[in-house]
Amino acid sequence: MTKRLYYDDSYLTSFDAAVVASSSDRRIVYLDQTAFYPTSGGQSFDLGTLNGIPITDVLDEEDRVAHVLQAPLESDSVRGEIDWQRRFDNMQQHSGQHLLSAVLEELFGAKTVSVHMGSDASTVDLAVPSLEAEQIRRAERRANELVCANRSLAVTYEDAAEAEGLRKASERSGTLRIVSIAGCDRSACGGTHVRATGEIGLILIRKLDKIRGIVRLEFLAGLRAAARARADYDALNRAAQAFSSALDEVPALAASQVERAAEADKARRKLAMELAQMQGRELFEKTEPDASGIRRRSERYPKGPLDEDTRARAQSFVAAGKAVFLALTEEPATVMLACSADSGLHAGNLLKPLLQQAGGRGGGNAQLAQGSVPGRDALDSIASSLAAV
Numbered sequence: 001m002t003k004r005l006y007y008d009d010s011y012l013t014s015f016d017a018a019v020v021a022s023s024s025d026r027r028i029v030y031l032d033q034t035a036f037y038p039t040s041g042g043q044s045f046d047l048g049t050l051n052g053i054p055i056t057d058v059l060d061e062e063d064r065v066a067h068v069l070q071a072p073l074e075s076d077s078v079r080g081e082i083d084w085q086r087r088f089d090n091m092q093q094h095s096g097q098h099l100l101s102a103v104l105e106e107l108f109g110a111k112t113v114s115v116h117m118g119s120d121a122s123t124v125d126l127a128v129p130s131l132e133a134e135q136i137r138r139a140e141r142r143a144n145e146l147v148c149a150n151r152s153l154a155v156t157y158e159d160a161a162e163a164e165g166l167r168k169a170s171e172r173s174g175t176l177r178i179v180s181i182a183g184c185d186r187s188a189c190g191g192t193h194v195r196a197t198g199e200i201g202l203i204l205i206r207k208l209d210k211i212r213g214i215v216r217l218e219f220l221a222g223l224r225a226a227a228r229a230r231a232d233y234d235a236l237n238r239a240a241q242a243f244s245s246a247l248d249e250v251p252a253l254a255a256s257q258v259e260r261a262a263e264a265d266k267a268r269r270k271l272a273m274e275l276a277q278m279q280g281r282e283l284f285e286k287t288e289p290d291a292s293g294i295r296r297r298s299e300r301y302p303k304g305p306l307d308e309d310t311r312a313r314a315q316s317f318v319a320a321g322k323a324v325f326l327a328l329t330e331e332p333a334t335v336m337l338a339c340s341a342d343s344g345l346h347a348g349n350l351l352k353p354l355l356q357q358a359g360g361r362g363g364g365n366a367q368l369a370q371g372s373v374p375g376r377d378a379l380d381s382i383a384s385s386l387a388a389v
Helices: 082-110 133-148 220-245 245-286 308-319 348-355 376-387
Strands: 014-022 028-031 048-050 051-062 066-070 077-082 112-117 123-126 153-159 176-183 185-188 204-212 214-221 297-301 323-330 335-338 361-362 368-372
Touching: 028 077, 051 082, 066 308, 077 220, 082 112, 082 123, 082 133, 082 176, 082 185, 082 204, 082 214, 082 220, 112 153, 133 204, 185 323, 204 220, 214 220, 245 297, 245 308, 297 308, 308 368, 323 376, 335 348, 348 361, 348 368, 348 376
Parallel strands: 297 323
Antiparallel strands: 014 028, 014 077, 028 066, 048 051, 048 077, 051 066, 112 123, 123 214, 153 176, 176 185, 204 214, 323 335, 335 368, 361 368
């Protein structure tokens, strides 16, 4: 059994221990005691070294902790050194999560059902169908008020049968490790935590998603939140400089630019469609009818896809009567067939079986059909078949 030193001292950054077991290559070792936190309860593992050898993973194996090393460990006596920057970041995120979960339940009855503390951001899943933006702002403000109040965090050990007032009932029996925030929260937890809420630092809620009947909040705490807030400010400041405006004016200006861009794109698309239709009519006039009185047009492009402009040109070409328009693109290998209503041809009935024979897929109606095939050879075969129609 590994004695877990981090249970009683999250601030311990170095320790001595003895190897009690290892893998045959000595790259996984088990110690009589450790300060390294293994991945558990949504919190990631600690980094650091054993006798100067970097640790790449720390695994919780019930009664013992496995330390995965970058290179074999030769000695049976070790000196462990914790990467304090990573440890303290994890402490800020985990303590911040406890505080935020307590506040969300206190204010809105939103119970936390799961948590995840990632390398960039952390998430809390809440058993509520929705939360409004104003509720998120209230929760964030209340959590930061409690940070400023510098409430103490304490670790106690209590019998599971007698532990009361837990935010979430524990399914474990025996002794529970309970992390308490004075006057705010009591939770069974094996993670590393700060000594007081003031050490959590800023709590910043970044994102809200609705996922399968629950709400997922993304948040950051402490130095990570401060770094993100600085990055957000810098990005907003660059946008303000681009607009030659004040920071507060950026959202409205950006929205206005998006609206103007959308209107311009709509106008451009309208003109492009009109141009394609005009080109279709001009092509029709320039194309001589064959012996059967049908005007046929075939276009082939090295790269696609066959877009709306091509479709509009094809439909305009056949709209004038007794006409067939075939368009092909080699990359990706696609084909489009348009037939006028008076041509006596059904585009879908002609193209679909050819696509199936070539191992492709697609279809359409009497006037327009489209599909894709595996490659150029199949495209050539379809083009040859349709030329004979």
